[in-house]
Amino acid sequence: MSSCSYIARRAAQKERVRILYRRALKDTLNWAVHRHLFYKDASDLRDRFDANKHLEDLDTIDRMIDDAEATYNKFRHPDPYIVPWAPGGSKFTRNPAPPAGVEIVYDFGREDND
Template sequence: MSAVIGMASYMARRAAQKERVRILYRRALKDTLNWAVHRHLFYQDASELRERFEANKHVEDLDTIDRLIGDAEAAYEKMRHPDPYIVPWAPGGSKFTRNPEPPSGIEIAYDYGKEDNE
């Protein structure tokens, strides 16, 4: 019974580690776009990033994996772009809430000047 619990604990920890690595890779890859001026530079940087992640793919020790993830997250936070690109219509973008909704109580008439002849 304890072997089953131990295996379930191991699998849960591995799943959490895989998720942390996936999230870290996606964030780092998206941040690479902020640093690359041209697409051909991005492809080269993305390839190097992938190689850095693949270099530790063979590690099996859970504590070593946690240490590697922590080191990689710290390195990512240190190297993040200070002024990342934000899609204009996303929160923080230049067009976000440029045309805010009208205040409540104000109605928009869609009859375009048509009058009721009743």
């Protein structure tokens, strides 16, 4: 394997691990009832990731990432927290834009009194 393809594959693996860790960490917050429980779970999650950071074999790393993604998908929270104003949140498009053709004039108190 050429060094260029090795570096590209290794960079892709690092990106997959980073994305997986962030998603798992955010999902851990969904499962925690209190912050002190989250801190313990987040520390355990970080230890699980750090335990395998010494691996060098690319195929083993790919297999472990695939297994970790499968485990993450299996244990995802069924009702995750969504920021209210984000898509899927309770306030998303609560006040939708007016339909086309409706003009809103913001000149309160400055009307012509003819």
